[in-house]
Amino acid sequence: MDLALKLACQGMHGVGANPMVGCVIEKAGRIIAQGYHQVFGEAHAEINALNQINHQADGATLYVTLEPCSHQGKTPPCAQAIIESGAKKVIIAMLDPNPLVSGKGVAMLKNAGIEVLAGLLEQQAQQLNRGFIKRMKTGLPFVTCKIAMSLDGKTSMQSGESKWITGESARIDVQKLRSKNQAILTGSGTILADNPAMTVRLQGLSHTPIRVVIDSGHLITDKTLNIFSNDAPTQIFNTDNTKLATNGKIKLEDVLLQLGDQGINTVLLEAGPGLIGAMIESNLIDEFIIYSAPTLMGSHANSMAQLPINQMTDKINLAIHDVRMIDEDMRITASIKP
């Protein structure tokens, strides 16, 4: 199953709105086939593995990271193909998170007399497809908020100057983080202040996510801005195409629901303190990746997030999941405590 999970990861940039899935077929203690879901709309992991052995899996065991599908979608149901292959046992990491189909693949296999076990390395499988799972359950993508700040929590000088807070290795790490997400979300303020391209410029990483700008003030009109480069599509959410919140600003949840409707499972938020603060207050951030540089930018500099908190009882409590050094910077992975 560990191998199947590793195979699944290889589909990261191809599967689009689909989950990443890997499959390993074992017979008499030997691996006889393996596959993963490579491209959205094309064959699923199980079929890619079965194809390697001409669908002859008599008496074999399949390890699949996600419950095989039972329905005719863009491709025929995988459960049916497994039944026809002659496999005697299927081990699944996790059930399908889509409430409409969850459990149906397992039922179809069991009805055909195949032994089915579910839950092996389940947490790892859930972690792998946390974006897909969240979208299936809520309609919203999984939002990671990246912040590059000084040790005293500042992300820019009062003048707006912010280059560079973190070191080169941390900035390379951000490139990898971008390439793991389907969309980069930012605000019009960041676009106008820094004119960033928000692309993946690291050699060996070919995937640039779509770029999404929240623009309450219809400020982003100049098509020569780097955000409109040819590297990836760019979407602007403004008051014409998005619901408004009670404060007259764009309703952030509506932006994310629209992205979810487009099949976006994962969003990386790279924005200024205003948008980050509003996203925190709307409880729309699932995970923080904070690069904390070993510097003090001082008390005049701008805080990482505009959060008007006045009492200790109202402070926002996080859970820290991981801390590691990226050269001289710390990288802190955290989430808001429920």
Place this chain on the structure above:
Amino acid sequence: MDLALKLACQGMHGVGANPMVGCVIEKAGRIIAQGYHQVFGEAHAEINALNQINHQADGATLYVTLEPCSHQGKTPPCAQAIIESGAKKVIIAMLDPNPLVSGKGVAMLKNAGIEVLAGLLEQQAQQLNRGFIKRMKTGLPFVTCKIAMSLDGKTSMQSGESKWITGESARIDVQKLRSKNQAILTGSGTILADNPAMTVRLQGLSHTPIRVVIDSGHLITDKTLNIFSNDAPTQIFNTDNTKLATNGKIKLEDVLLQLGDQGINTVLLEAGPGLIGAMIESNLIDEFIIYSAPTLMGSHANSMAQLPINQMTDKINLAIHDVRMIDEDMRITASIKP
């Protein structure tokens, strides 16, 4: 030598202005005696070890964490006692940092025909007595700045509210930190805002350092304040007893020089953003111990240090030496890059 260093540590609360020193005597592969400097003004480590074997160390090797003294001070010179004991070899971690006597103990031993090696575990020995070393070289004590802050770098709400930022384990760690220092330094603002006792209240830690308050405005007059409790002496530095800086405020370096004159090797700075900022600007902090809680206190809260920095080129660069979790809080050890 590792054992000798561990022995040396046991003198932490007794040696006062003196360095911590440990000594182990070995003969034919066996440890025959060990000792450490226990109490200021009383026997040194070498003598305490030699006493265990009635000064009969014929052919033995002494491991000492600091160069044996060659001069008559409050006690007779240790180098002479070693020579008389019949020891044939002395291994030293580091030379005496006092420029007036450094090397003289080694010379006295060598002149008597004893083999001397210096530099074994030298870095560890320097770390152990970094306060003593700094005071010998500069007259200033080693200053550790403790900060308890949120992940976004805030140490109090706009109202001044600050209890509690970090968890109980981190606060216990602060008690240990206090007990390792000879003085706690704070400002009048902190005294008036929080009325802290600045004592060591943890069971098993009996040593409370002296308490030192910097009070430019002659504000600390009420002797019922907790800082005047009977647990330890308290010194107030004000415009009557301290030199002034060009800005009319108390010259911080003069406070530290006065503490150095009193034999204070180690100072723990526990203060508000004003004094911490001024100490950073005066380049008087040797080490930061920052407890970073997994919380966001928001953009209205007060920054850890008042530092009016306007350009990225003026930011203060730190070197991070250690990061570890204290339950849910991070503890970051850092120093300002030279």
